[in-house]
Amino acid sequence: MLMPSVKIKLFATLRKKYGVREVYVECDGTIKDLIENASKILGEEFFNDIYDKERNKVRDDRIFTVNGRNIKDFKGNIEIKDDDVIAIFPPLAGG
Amino acid sequence: MSGGYMGRILRVDLTARTLNVESTPEEAVKRYLGGKGYAVYTFYQYLKDYESKGILPADIDPLGPENVLIFATGPGTGVPGFPCSGRYHAMALRSPLTGSIGSANSGGEWGPFLKFSGFDAIVIEGASEDPVYLSIVNGEADLRSACDLWGKNVFDTCRILTRKVGGKNKSVACIGPAGENLARMACIVNDEHRAAGRTGLGAVMGSKKLKAVVVSGEEKVPVAEPDKFREISRECLEKMRKNAVTGEGLPTYGTAILINVINTAGGLPYKNWQTGVNPDAEKISGETLAETYLTARRACWGCIIGCGRITSVKTGPFQILGTEGPEYESIWALGGSTAVKDLDAIIKANHYCDEFGLDPISMGSTIAAAMELNERGYIPKEDLQGLDLKFGNSAALVEAVWRTAYRTGFGKYLALGSKKLCEIYGHPELSMSVKGLEMPAYDPRAIKGIGLTYATANRGGCHVTGYTVSSEILGIPEKIDPLVPEGKAKWAKLFQDFTCVVNSTVNCLFSTFALGVKDYADLLSAITGWSLTEDDLLRIGERIYNLERVIINKYGFDGNDDTLPGRLIGEPMPEGPAKGHVVELEKMKEEYYKLRGWINGKPSSEKLKELEIEL
Known part of the structure; x- marks a missing residue:
């Protein structure tokens, strides 16, 4: 089966820490697999930086969007599809 | 006291x-705190006095001597240990840009130093x-000639006056050429780069021929319960240090870090709000800065x-070689809305805004409106006098800013603000403003609640x-x-009421990313010696917001102006995550008015009674 391939964009302190603006990653359609595969490229620490293992979900303090929509605003399961664009931000603010 | x-x-x-020294009215500040609340309370007394003399509020000329300008601090300002209390609130009875109330807030050092000079507020009339x-130095106030300062820019004025005044804790709030020349989006700048930016308060100072207010002093702000305050302060400061936003995000990147996240959500207005997606956002982002x-x-x-x-x-x-900023809003207005992707030019344009005393939000938005007018062929070539106002033109952006400050060439039209500019050229719909004030950097087609806030902001x-x-x-x-309009009214009201508290404390809004209403109630209780609960504070905030609304109602603003x-109501967002969305304003407004107890944008008599607002 063809795995969905998506672009992950990193911002702010995450970009600084991992030294990349974006990476291309394949996954089985779930966010957890996507982040696991991204950590194979970016290092194991990346997984813990983004994912809350104990609660089995993306960390609450991350702004994690799929095609511009925050996953916290999705109703039901999220399926990652081919060519989706993922953006991940640490906590930030301004005004 | x-x-x-x-x-x-x-x-x-x-x-x-x-110059007269009066006592701070204790009963009034118990009901309105200080800062914005004090100014709104005082304005209402002025309007009553004017009305008794037969002067109608709607006839007050914002650039006439009858306008009143207030600089006010609050009980938190200048208290060591109150997180982020280095601010003041400035207000005018009427804004020359909008005709509504004038209101702006600034950081730096001027607010605390006004208190150290011995005063809570300055009320300026005539x-x-x-x-x-x-x-104002150590409690002694004096008016002095500024003939030798008139015409000087903000930086020179700040430096000259800082040198002139003796003592410790010196700070200057002043206007530049834009204020002197009555550009409607002129601002008041203090400490060279901090500004009470919005609603044209610099033009009010210019109309009064008031070049600057310099403060200096060594008095200390009294605290009613110092031991209790120290304990609460320690806890609040710890919260702020540990908070990922106030402890890391904002210190590392400043406000400009928002460019990418707002653009990702499809809400970063581009080309005078024709869309909410900027293809060059990365080039002007906080990360790039x-x-x-x-x-x-x-x-x-x-x-x-x-x-x-x-x-x-x-x-x-x-x-x-050295400047301050730009902030998120300045980058967006001078860059995003104008489609200028050259951060060098945006920084220069922002520097000019500080140097000449202009609000970058209204400045950039007015230039963007002019660019759209020009690209659609609505501006006669001879009016432009060689200024090539096309989207993305960096040189034209920078030139437009200084031309506005000096009101030369096409700058004489830009200096009127986007509403008047677009009316002059027959297309008022291209002014992206509410009540005449240019909207900031969030497209409400992608962020619905902020649309309700824009519409209902006084x-x-x-x-x-x-x-x-x-x-x-x-x-x-x-x-x-x-993207959901339901439930936004509750949030808009809560944010508006709490913000009134913060602006009357007077403190920085950024503290609220880590501190809540309870923290403010505890801090203020220890400082003042009053027992304030969360409900008390929100009620004060609601009172301030409603009295401010009563004032603008007197100028003729009502629900039709909310x-x-x-473009935001009728033109669907063309792309991005909010593609196809418009703002369902009427639906949100109906819910909001109900919560507020307003009828067609006016507080009901029951609501005023409930809030103990005596008219």
Whole structure:
């Protein structure tokens, strides 16, 4: 089966820490697999930086969007599809 | 007098050249705190007095001597240990840009230093015939000639007056050429780069021939319960240090870090709000600013965040060896809305805004409106006098800013603001403003709640009246869906009421990313010696917002003015995550008015009675 391939964009302190603006990653359609595969490229620490293992979900303090929509605003399961664009931000603010 | 207050207010009549010291009205500040609340309370007394003399509020000329300008601090301002209390609130009875109430807030050092000079607030009425500046040093106030300062830019004025005044804790708030020339979006700048930016308060100072207010002093702000305050302060400061936003995000990147996240949500207005997706956002982002231009950080007095950016453009036509900013809003207005993707030029344009005393939001938005008017062929070539106002033109952006300050060439039209400009050229629909105030950097087609805030903000298109973006995009204090109109009224009202408290405390809004209403109630109780609960504070905030609304009702604003530009209501977002969305304003407004107890944008008599507002 063809795995969905998506672009992950990193911002702010995450970009600084991992030294990349974006990476291309394949996954089985779930966010957890996507982040696991991204950590194979970016290092194991990346997984813990983004994912809350104990609660089995993306960390609450991350702004994690799929095609511009925050996953916290999705109703039901999220399926990652081919060519989706993922953006991940640490906590930030301004005004 | 309660703790937190110096107990003295300076009333200046520039026409009669008199200065009177009055006691801070204790009963009034118990009901309105200070800062914005004090100014709104005082304005209402002025309007009653004017009406008794047969002067109708709607007839008050914003640039006439009858306009009143207030600089006010609050009980938190200048209290060491109150997180981020280095601010003041400035207000005018009427804004020359909008005709509504004038209102703006600024950081730096001026607010605390006004208190250290012995005063809680300054009320300025009348107008001088010749340029003057107001000097307040250790409780002694004096009006002095500013003939030798008239025409000087903000930086020179700040430096000259800082040198002139003796003593410790010196700070200057002043206008530049834009204020002197009555550009409607002129602002008041203090400490060279901090500004009470919005609603044209610089033009009010210019109309009064008041070049500057310099303050200096060594008095300390009294605190009613110092031991209790120290304990609460320690806890609050710890919360702020540990908070990922106030402890890391804002210190590292400043406000410009928002460019990418708002663009990702499809809400970063581009080309005068034709869309909410900027293809060049990365080039003007906070990350790029930090990587390429940032040289140091700057914090306001008493601030542990330090979001201010010291930057430099090292080479090229827009070279500046040292400047401050730009902030998120300035980058967006001068860059995003104008489609200028050259951060060098944006930094230069922002520097000019500080140097000449212009609000970058209204400035950039007016230039963007002019660019759209021009590209659609609505501006006769001879009016432009060679200014090539096309989207993306960096050189034209920078030239347009200084031309506005000096009102030369096409600058004489730009200086009127986008509403008047677009009316002159027959297309008022291209002004992206509410009540005449240009909206800031969030497209409400992608962030619905902020649309309700823009529409119902008393001063006009404003985000810091009630920053629902905090919940809708950033998830603070809790995440709500930006594309859903339902339930936004509750949030808009809560943010607006709490913001009134913050602006009357007077403190920095950024503290609220880590601190809540309870923290404010505890801090203020210990400072003043009053027992304030969360409900008490929100009630004070609601009282201030409603009295401010009563004032603008008197100028003729009502529910019909609580609206948005047609583009946002009638033109679906063409792309991005909010593609196809418009703002369902009427639906949100209906719910909002119900919650507010307003009828067609006017507080009901029951609501005023409930809030104990005596008219």
